Amino acid sequence: MTVPLSEPIRLAVDCMGGDHGPSVTLPACRAFLEKHPGAELLLVGQPEALTAAAGWSRCRVVPASEVVTMDDPIDVALRRKRDSSMRVAIQQLKAGRDGEPVQAHACVSAGNTGALMAVAKVLLKTLEGIDRPAIAAVVPNATGRFTTVLDLGANVDSSAQNLLQFAVMGSALVAAVEGIEEPSVGLLNIGEEAIKGSEVIKQAGELLRAAGSAGHLNFFGNVEGNDIYKGTTDLVVCDGFVGNVMLKTSEGLATMMGNFIKEEFGRNLLTKLLAVLALPVLKAFKHRVDHRRFNGAALLGLRGLVFKSHGAADAVAFENALARAYDAARNRLLDRVHDRIVATLQAQASDAGDNATPAVAQAA
Amino acid sequence: MTVPLSEPIRLAVDCMGGDHGPSVTLPACRAFLEKHPGAELLLVGQPEALTAAAGWSRCRVVPASEVVTMDDPIDVALRRKRDSSMRVAIQQLKAGRDGEPVQAHACVSAGNTGALMAVAKVLLKTLEGIDRPAIAAVVPNATGRFTTVLDLGANVDSSAQNLLQFAVMGSALVAAVEGIEEPSVGLLNIGEEAIKGSEVIKQAGELLRAAGSAGHLNFFGNVEGNDIYKGTTDLVVCDGFVGNVMLKTSEGLATMMGNFIKEEFGRNLLTKLLAVLALPVLKAFKHRVDHRRFNGAALLGLRGLVFKSHGAADAVAFENALARAYDAARNRLLDRVHDRIVATLQAQASDAGDNATPAVAQAA
Known part of the structure; x- marks a missing residue:
């Protein structure tokens, strides 16, 4: 997935994940957009929880009706909550893989780590040569x-x-x-x-x-x-x-x-x-x-760029995770x-x- | 090895070990003796390096001609330097085991960890039931x-x-x-x-x-x-x-x-x-x-009490290692x-x- 320099970088954001959900993710998205004029965001989550973002430019809400909680077992995230914001956010990376137009170049979630890794592995698969x-x-x-x-x-x-x-x-x-x-x-x-x-x-x-x-x-x-x-x-x-x-x-x-x-x-x-x-x-x-300055861990070895924010992240920390995902996508990680x-x-x-x-x- | 309350606790000190040797261990021993009137020390090392301790009460120099350096491989400590201060200090624990009069209730060294553990294992053996x-x-x-x-x-x-x-x-x-x-x-x-x-x-x-x-x-x-x-x-x-x-x-x-x-x-x-x-x-x-306050790691599972001081310990830190070994012996560890x-x-x-x-x- 090479990103031509002219094309904007688009991130899919799981807005419902983490300890605080939209009360943290939305202000972080807004601050991120202001500092990154070359970026676009897909705000994934329950539309009624994301009304604050109505009218923001370079932004689009992608609806997802369910939320994976921090305590949900991996199995629930994988098999039961099939319309979770976490899953739908990761799905935005898939389209670009087989010649279809790219939905998003990277995905960011503050959701629970085990669930995020499991869903990402199932949806994206690992890169060839990576166990x-x-x-x-x-x-x-x-x-x-x-x-x-x-x-x-x-x-x-x-x-x-x-x-x-x-x-x-x-x-x-x-x-x-x-x-x-x-x-x-x-x-x-x-x-x-x-x-x-x-x-x-x-x-x-x-x-x-x-x-x-x-x-x-x-x-x-x-x-x-x-x-x-x-x-x-x-x-x-x-x-x-x-x-x-x-x-x-x-x-x-x-x-x-x-x-x-x-x-x-x-x-x-x-x-x-x-x-x-x-x-x-x-x-x-x-x-x-x-530690907020260093927030944003990369899930490596998948056929798509997924970044994990600390679950307890505040807006400053979550914005840094967005910035790291953006840099990774822009530099063709x-x-x-x-x-x-x-x-x-x-x-x-x-x-x-x-x-x-x-x-x-x-x-x- | 039960220590009757009336009997003084005796520690064998590898005075030559660590980065600094006697320049740190001797002042530490002196300070320790002042604060522990119920303690006695066996100062193990090259007598010419321990002259500063001449005349100290509740103290005796036990000669050992060699020194295990911080870089010596385990093999050198085990097989070649058979009259090292580390080895002789540990040997002071052996006598008490088979009904002979106790030489020392615990041993303290700032020497290299691998060598100390290896020599202690060979000389003291592990306790029954401990792998x-x-x-x-x-x-x-x-x-x-x-x-x-x-x-x-x-x-x-x-x-x-x-x-x-x-x-x-x-x-x-x-x-x-x-x-x-x-x-x-x-x-x-x-x-x-x-x-x-x-x-x-x-x-x-x-x-x-x-x-x-x-x-x-x-x-x-x-x-x-x-x-x-x-x-x-x-x-x-x-x-x-x-x-x-x-x-x-x-x-x-x-x-x-x-x-x-x-x-x-x-x-x-x-x-x-x-x-x-x-x-x-x-x-x-x-x-x-x-960290000097917490100096003094216990080697557990041996048929004798050995305490390891940080190699870079100063006199304050080494004294704390002596105090920990003393407490362990007094409380029948x-x-x-x-x-x-x-x-x-x-x-x-x-x-x-x-x-x-x-x-x-x-x-x-």
Whole structure:
């Protein structure tokens, strides 16, 4: 799906998803449209909940009668609520695939992650050569830039081949969204030495080193947990279980530290006065670690661009998720993932001589 | 190894280990002795490096001619440096085991983790019923108390049975050191629901629930990464790979946030003045997240009490590791681990009827 430069980028927005629904998504859409004159939005949801958007330009309401709640089991989202805003929003990506006119170039939802991934997988299918889609997000690092981390919970018990695919897809994402053409890739491990870690991690290290030597990846080597926030590499690859724990632990720690600062500055009249004086400093600090700035995780490996906003996102955070999806579509993330996967797997296949696996042959 | 109340607690200290050796360990030992009139220390290391301690009361130098460096491979620590301060310090725990007079009740080293665990395993052996020793540490949480987490890197690819053993040993540790007799136990997972996670985690959940129902554990259920710093449970159990990543990520994030605060307060003359005014507030905050306060990880599951200090520890941090080892010995951690393991495994064995496994029968 190449987007000609003249064509506007169109996003399908699940306006009903997340903890807050339209009260957050609509103001975010409005702010996003003002800042992105080249963008159009399909506002998906119950029309009576979206009346506030009546008359907005570059916008169209796409009706969907049902809503997937944050607690709905995957099964309900997949089989029962067939006219949910989440499902209809993803469906907007399908039309463009087989020569029909494109409805939307990317889709954004703050709905529940498990349901979103499941519906997206069923409707869009995975890209050829990809075994399992993954979820990628960014966190700030000490260099003032960002570290992209995947997988963050879509896969548990990832194989070495899965981890290689995460590295390839993640490289395409960083190239498209951060503009770093050959991002450095670290393999998350419990030590820097190649001999450390589980068997799967050691095998993944070998696959990544081979892909690096062949010029398909900029493989740095093993990294440890602290390297994520040091910014040692642009991209960190890990199993979904580990990534999920890592991200949620970070959320918990950052919240705790933020609350400790608040408590200490709120202790008495004098400290409260100091807090007022230091407000610009405290705000500047808060801005640097504000997770809303990094909102918008990419679901990678699907035949369509789906971005997931945090369920508790406010309008600022949801707008950032829209902006990330927009950048990804404008910079042809889907093509980039496809091209990189094909190149890497072709190389693997030719290394293996005539013994190319069916998956590889298919993708090549 | 029950310590009669009248007998002083004696710690064997690897004075040469860590990044700084005696320049950190000796001042820490001195400060520790001043605050613990019921303690005695065996200072293990090269006598010429420990002359500063000559004349200290309740202290004795135990000579060891070699030093395991932070980069020494496990093999060197195990087979080549047979007179290392690390090895000799651990050996002080052995004598007491078979009726001989006790040399030391616990051992503390800031030496490299892999070497320390390997030497301790070979010299002390694991407790009956324990497949793999684990490393447990504490982190601060939002309630103002601590969360104990294990395993932190000794084991990768832990089985469900390993995770149960970690829970039992960790409960004994929290009871002994934090004084919480039936600490709540959380199983680290990627969702609260019992159906989430890998197969191993689901099986571990079943074992933990069964041990909880039988009254051997205070099992809370699944917890997620953010619960560690929320303080949802007193104890969090996880695979060593996940725990290692979690802890190092936390270190990285806390360092980054600390540096961001410093940078913002250091931006110009005005902000620097504010920092001076706010110094007591900033210090109070720093104290609450000061990792030195939580230094001293327990190696659990061995037939002797070994505590590991962070390699980069300063004197304040190393003194805290000594204090934790002292508390553990005074509160009979080794007996507690043994008793809990026996009780839990006996119950498992009787559940399994006559089909008790050899390991279980042995421990019972």
